[in-house]
Amino acid sequence: MARKKEIGRDKILNIAYKMIIRDGVESLTARNIAKEGHFSTQPLYLEFSSMDELKEEVLDKIAENLQDNVLQKEYTGQPLIDMDLSYIDYAQKHQNLFRATFVDGKLGSKRISNMLIDLGVKKFNDQYQDTDYSEEKIVNIVVANWITTIGIASLLVNEIATFSRTQVINVLTAQINDAILNDWLSKSKKIPLFDVKDYKKQRKSINA
Incomplete structure (x- = not known):
């Protein structure tokens, strides 16, 4: 039976979203996200091809929250x-x-x-x-x-x-x-x- 991922895409996005709202875009680095979430950078790069992809999805969350x-x-x-x-x-x-x-x-x-x-x-x-x-x-x-x-x-x-x-x-x-x-x-x-x-x-x- 495959192990369930503990650090998934949604969790990483939620952490990044809270960080950018609180600290601004400069805070959004792989190292800082990993530190905030208490995990290594490995799950981040398994879920996202790049930091640019992650930032785009965070931007979508910001736009959605503003609109709704x-x-x-x-x-x-x-x-x-x-x-x-x-x-x-x-x-x-x-x-x-x-x-x-x-x-x-x-x-x-x-x-x-x-x-x-x-x-x-x-x-x-x-x-x-x-x-x-x-x-x-x-x-x-x-x-x-x-x-x-x-x-x-x-x-x-x-x-x-x-x-x-x-x-x-x-x-x-x-x-x-x-x-x-x-x-x-x-x-x-x-x-x-x-x-x-x-x-x-x-x-x-x-x-x-």
Whole structure:
């Protein structure tokens, strides 16, 4: 009878996930994961072909947690605004992860950025049910909204500025209204983080 693996893939992923949330991406080395889990590095390399593969799967767990739990909190009863506020609170609570993903670029963020657009589109449609905007316009509004949200989070996390919750809500509301009226992103060719063209290609491949 084959022996049951004591150190499996899920256990390693859970350890790595907790480490990156707590200590940031720099902590995610094979040696540190093994030390945290009280095992050798051998099980890690048996389960994953490389550290890059492990990091990609950790990134998937982060994106899933953001989508299903973190960004589902209610503050104002306005789904899109509530999503923004949830993200800002999360960024302040998990500053190492926020910086690694959206500031320092140490952790690949395309998976997360596409998830943020997907969720933002859903929240926009929940908040603005009586509109008939095209999908392209809604995506542009959501991308503009995320640029503002991440900008506010960066200012707060880096202690460059302080805002009351009311001020943050007012800025976000004004930005959304401006994006609805002006749709300035439709005139832009590319935004490195939220690449709308890349996003659309990925959505088409998923829906094909």
